[in-house]
Amino acid sequence: MAQFERLRREEPGFADAHLCRVAEQLGITESRRLLGRAVLGRDDVDQPRSDAVALTGHWTKYGALYWIPYGALLARELDNLLVAGRCISVDHRVHHATKEIPACFASGEAAGAAAALAVKQGIAPAALDVAVLREHLLAAGAILDV
Numbered sequence: 001m002a003q004f005e006r007l008r009r010e011e012p013g014f015a016d017a018h019l020c021r022v023a024e025q026l027g028i029t030e031s032r033r034l035l036g037r038a039v040l041g042r043d044d045v046d047q048p049r050s051d052a053v054a055l056t057g058h059w060t061k062y063g064a065l066y067w068i069p070y071g072a073l074l075a076r077e078l079d080n081l082l083v084a085g086r087c088i089s090v091d092h093r094v095h096h097a098t099k100e101i102p103a104c105f106a107s108g109e110a111a112g113a114a115a116a117l118a119v120k121q122g123i124a125p126a127a128l129d130v131a132v133l134r135e136h137l138l139a140a141g142a143i144l145d146v
Helices: 002-010 092-098 101-121 130-139
Strands: 052-057 065-069
Touching: 052 092, 052 101, 052 130, 065 092, 065 101, 092 101, 101 130
Parallel strands: none
Antiparallel strands: 052 065
16 A cells, blocks of 8 residues: 555645555465475476376466376375375476366366375275276366377
């Protein structure tokens, strides 16, 4: 509000300006991330992976693609923990791509499918064959390659 009042006082054309709405919450763009069995890093851009369970672009680097490996959804030390969305196992740079809604949807679909398949097979998610998960995701319409 102090900046707004300064603009009204000091900047031409702002004297009659008014605010209609102000955000009620902060939008946090960096969140905690899992240290997973795989960590998707900056150098993994445009590198297809046979263990990918999701594919995403990068909103600031048009044409850049990241193939998200199943290991980025799996906790390193717990066999029964899957994560999705903003907290998957990626470095700071890749997080800029994977924190967005499309990547969160795709990793969420993969984590949910993995959990369901693991329960159906009576195994921990860490023991799930990624090829079986990929086959299930592809049959459901997931995009895992370009």
